[in-house]
Amino acid sequence: MYWQDYRVMKSIDETIDQLERYQGNARVVAGGTDLMVQYREGGWNGKVVLLDISSVPEIQGVKEDGGWINVGAATTMRELAESVILRNHGRALSMGALHVGSPQIRNVATIGGNVVNAQPGADTSIPLIALGAEAKIVSSRGGKWVLVENLFQDIGRSTVDPSSELVTHFRFRPTGKRGSSSVQRLARRRAFTLPSLVVAVAVELDDNLRSLSNVRMAAGPVAKTPWRAKEAEEILIGSPASASMISRAASLAKTKAQPRSSLRGGAEYRKEMTEILMKRAFEDCLKPFGGMVEE
DSSP states (O other), X not given: OOOSEEEEOOSHHHHHHHHHHHTTSEEEESSOTTHHHHHHTTOSOXXXXXXXXXXXXXXXXXXXXXTEEEEETTOXXXXXXXXXXXXXXXXXXXXXXXXXXXXXXHHHOBHHHHHHTTOTTOTTHHHHHHTTOEEEEEETTXXXXXXXXXXXXXXTEESSOTTTOEEEEEEEOOOOTTEEEEEEEEOSSSSSSOOSEEEEEEEEEOTTSSBEEEEEEEEESSSSSOEEOHHHHHHHTTSBOBHHHHHHHHHHHHHHOOOOOBTTBOHHHHHHHHHHHHHHHHHHXXXXXXXXXXX
């Protein structure tokens, strides 16, 4: 390892000051489970300064704040998986975090790193997109909130500049009494492995618990970036939460998905499983409300 220095940060402001000082030669590290792999594989050129943000209190934990669920970027996968707030108001994110690696990995891996690493099937990126989450990006120029689905450029390429910008928080509106969310995952093994496919769905029902007033559907890796099935969502919004409508939307999602073949699964297999996992996610979301309705 050829880093120039390793520094433990105490605040967001200190981290931004250090990024500004080193002018592209510093990188933020929290859990480091992805970053160190990239470093060993030659992902960086020259010596860098590592800025450890894992102990910065401002960017840790899950809170309800002003009508939002606020998640610090340095919150670990274990904390997400165990969060009562997420289980009640953002279950898909808790479910996704539970699938990340082994218990040892979940103890140190953070949500910020998982998202900024920009893999199209990341276990927390897909549920965050289904939940309509935003990310707060801070730099020397100030801070801004950006939809999580807009943070991705290509496989492994984020719109966040890791040498000058810091993701500090994620936020989304809590699922209420008429809403729910779910993640369904496909992998060669049930744990310790990257997914062949991840699907997340978030729904909100009308006052009569019969029609879908809002729907968000996300999946990956079925494109070069995490993907939303927007056309399938449009079919469902305002429609009955019935088996036929959900089957129609899931079928459209399969048609629009454009996965590639890899060691973890063939393209056609992933397309077929996109439809199946979408249906399962809807079934899981609707269970608390008595399941799908009869038309």
